[in-house]
Amino acid sequence: MPASPIRRLVPYAEVAKSKGVKIFHLNIGQPDIETPAEMLEAVRNSTFKILEYSHSAGNESYRRKLGEYYSLANINVDHNEIIITTGGSEAILFGFMACLDVGDEIIIPEPFYANYNGFAVEAGVIVKPISSNIGTGFALPPPEDFEKIITERTKAIIICNPNNPTGYLYTKGEMEVLKTIVKKHNLYLFSDEAYREFCYEGEHFSSMQLEGVEENVIMIDTISKRYSACGARIGALITRNKTVLQTVLKFAQARLSPPGFGQILGEAAIDLPLDYFKKTKAEYQLRRDTLVKRLNDIPGVFCPNPGGAFYVMASLPVDNADLFCEWILESFSYNGATVMFAPGSGFYGSPSLGQREVRIAYVLNVQALNAAMDCLEKALEVYPGRILLE
Ligand SMILES: Cc1ncc(COP(=O)(O)O)c(C=O)c1O
Incomplete structure (x- = not known):
């Protein structure tokens, strides 16, 4: 490790x-x-008598509200396509475990969020790095570089957009390149959008907006960064792939439920003023x-x-x-x-x-x-x- x-x-x-x-x-x-005061207030004002387990996929009321948040970003997902997780961290781990077998390979443009290594170790998955470099500002490597390392064991690509650690914001064109690769080789595309609200040059283009790869795309999300709520431990896995959802739900059921107070924070976040x-x-x-x-x-x-x-x-x-x-x-x-x-x-x-x-x-x-x-x-x-x- x-x-x-x-x-x-x-x-x-x-x-x-x-x-x-x-x-x-x-x-x-x-x-x-x-952390926005409205979110903390929502927890303080909660009146329940028992702090229960929630639904393993997360509270339905929260999932519905999260769906509203995504629709503002032109991502149309049903609440049943969202599974609330213990941070984005758990969403990544569940995603890897649900989609890749032990010994399967995942391609990651490097430098990358270092904990992907840890999740890969936990899931028995092999990381295949593909280099981006400082000279290009860490733009997506060309498709040939992906083609060179794709093997029979390659099952997925994971990107982080905008990127941690480089800050790079993938363009729509680069997302289309990724789409072509995942379609050609029938790979999963994990898209970690932990920083999706923090884009300074151009618009964010989500992998969930790619057409024709609905079964391939798995979005990872979290409230940690966008609302300065790292300690809430609330993230989400979003996909339109029903089989993946069913399998992730089994992992989610094994760990019973995501945090209760955190979900209250997350739900209150959706009602924050637009500014x-x-x-x-x-x-x-x-x-x-x-x-x-x-x-x-x-x-x-x-x-x-x-x-x-x-x-x-x-x-x-x-x-x-x-x-x-x-x-x-x-x-x-x-x-x-x-x-x-x-x-x-x-x-x-x-x-x-x-x-x-x-x-x-x-x-x-x-x-x-x-x-x-x-x-x-x-x-x-x-x-x-x-x-x-x-
Ligand atoms: C790119 C990226 N993904 C996922 C995470 C995990 O976040 P959390 O588990 O707090 O939601 C982080 C945290 O730094 C991150 O930077």
Whole structure:
């Protein structure tokens, strides 16, 4: 079981904190934006006498409301095509277990959300990475690259749109390319849309809007990021494929039910004023613009301008970003503070890729981001493993 690259450096951060150093946590996608008060109120105002198990697929009232939310995004699904899960995490795991046998292969454009590795291990599934790169801003690799690694055991592709860790927003054209591949080889297309509301360049095009692959597409969703409600542990698996739904439901029944309080939060979220996303999106966009500019202003640092989510992958002028991320926590501080990044290599399936890259989550406000970038800039000036780039 691979260690999470997001949490691996926690012991270094703990030592730094014990010495009184403030840490800017840009390593993990835990937003600092408050959970909407209306959602928390809905839980406080609940009057039931027994906190019961819910339906294994989730409360029908919530599934119906979630259907309304998707219809606003031009995705028409019936509540029976939605299964509520314990976070998007469980939806991914149930999806893998329902659709792939042990030893089957899943293709994932890398760098990718590192926990896909963990879910693949749990489901006995083999990850086949296919490389995207920083030079193209992490665009979808060409179809030939997919064709090259498709075997008899290939059963699925998973993408994350917009992407964690790269922030890349797949275009409608790229989604059509994926459609052609999954249709030709009869594969499942898992589409993780955890960050679907956070798109800054262009429109989000969901895999659920692809025509002619209704049986192939499985959408993964979660309320964790879009409402800053990570602790609610509420996600969903959405598909029009009845057989997949029936099988996922068996896994859902085995774990009895998704969280009760979390579903109340999730249902209340659907009634938030329409400008809720406008405000949060504007805040994230300001952070992205600040961060990308600050990074590209540092000599030797390169960061593409991502279209969505709240992450960037940046390359640093260092010999090994894993070591740099340890060093900056262990041996460096500026104005009493230092920064925690997630080393990029952990987001790649292929060995030796991403060694100069870090993933940065812009989950702190602009002032904190600027202070963190001051710190990075000063650190790179003195880092012993710095390399000179033309
Ligand atoms: C791409 C992606 N998918 C899924 C998840 C899982 O989210 P949760 O289980 O909190 O819904 C995350 C969390 O960071 C994520 O970034």
